[in-house]
Amino acid sequence: MTTEETIIPLLEKANATAPAIQKATDQVRKQILLTLARLIDEHRSLILEENAKDVIRMEDGNPKKDRLILNEQRIDDLIAGLEDVAALPDPTGKTLYESKTADDLEIKKITVPLGTVGVIYESRPNVTIDVAALCLRSGNCAILRGGSDAEYSNKALVTLIHRVLASHDLPESCIQLLPTDRQFVKELLEAKKFVDIIIPRGSQELIDFVRENSKVPTIETGAGVCHTFVSRSAQLDKASEIVVNAKVSRPSVCNALDTILVEEAVAASFLPLIVKGMKAHNVQMFADQKAFPILQQAGYELLEHASESDFGREFLDYKCSVKVVENFEEAVTHIRKYSSKHSEAIVAEDVTVLERFLNEVDAAAVYANASTRFTDGGVFGLGAEIGISTQKLHARGPFALEKLITEKWVVKGDGQIRE
Secondary structure: OOOOOOOHHHHHHHHHHHHHHHHOOHHHHHHHHHHHHHHHHHOHHHHHHHHHHHHOOOOOOOOOHHHHOOOHHHHHHHHHHHHHHHHOOOOOOOEEEEEEOOOOOEEEEEEEEOOEEEEEEOOOHHHHHHHHHHHHHOOOEEEEEOOHHHHHHHHHHHHHHHHHHHHOOOOHHHEEEOOOOOHHHHHHHOOOOOOOEEEEEOOHHHHHHHHHHOOOOEOOEOOOOEEEEEOOOOOHHHHHHHHHHHHHOOOOOOOOEEEEEEEHHHHHHHHHHHHHHHHHOOOEEEEOOOHHHHHHHOOOOOEEEOOHHHOOOOOOOOEEEEEEEOOHHHHHHHHHHHOOOOEEEEEOOOHHHHHHHHHHOOOOEEEEOOOHHHOOOOOOOOOOOOEEEOOOOOOOEEEOHHHOEEEEEEEEOOOOOOO
């Protein structure tokens, strides 16, 4: 496709074929995903070869690189995700409400597919499979606009998806991969005649751009600025394991820890406990004026004084900020100010404090005595996710199969007219 062309014919074609997947039976939709799982397993070498072409183009220091990489384990995860989504019940065709009026009109509210779902994402080829699986299972078409970083990987995966669709006599355009030229993003965002909803998944910059420019209704899967608050009643060994895991297990993802908040009463005892785990991964810590001397005395070397910009920052890397707070109220106030409302955690043994945190902190997922790294559609039993929604309309938390639907009112009569 040249820069003079337009993507409108692709969008129009996808929209026109949406009824085909909507009419497919529940069994056919399941089988599509299971067949795709088998094809991915059979074509591991091809997928890894194409992914390697993407990976080699990205600098090692780029925090997005981990998200880009596919390996045997991540291919296993793709296959497992497809099988999990196939096993979930069809979310469409459910009766949510029914009644009969005084003049015998039969009224029902039922669940139906959204239609044509546009997803804009960066550097994560697994999203290609997750989105395709969730959309096809729920009777939706998908318009995929992946980043240029993952171009080879995405093309390889979509080729397999198209093979499966063709084998089930469904149009390939049910899953449409758009060219990566940036000029076409604006065109997608303005295509309200052909696209029913846009879901951005990626950096805050991407999400802000989509929100500000889209004429199509948008659901944000927001950036994660995640905090863990270590309360004075916490078991400190448990707290250190939770904090270190939340930061280092996979720092490039949105549910990774960004800021440690520790209550002043236990700061001197707690902060030295995380030194070994953080040092093993060369985590750079930006500490406030109270945390800095404690960590320095504990022998932590990758230490800098925190500035205002280090709070409310999604690091997506082996970096985090640390703040000592006087009490519970200061911790919650800090979270309220800097949180992206993604995932927030407290470590405490005081049941009253735990319940206050879970009730008072406004986020898509709140945790008591566990790592924020669990915020994930697969972990939550949803099979897979398009992203983690941080807004409050339509969907919040893992945006998965159950939310790729809308409602329709069906009214049956026998000649009734309204007086």
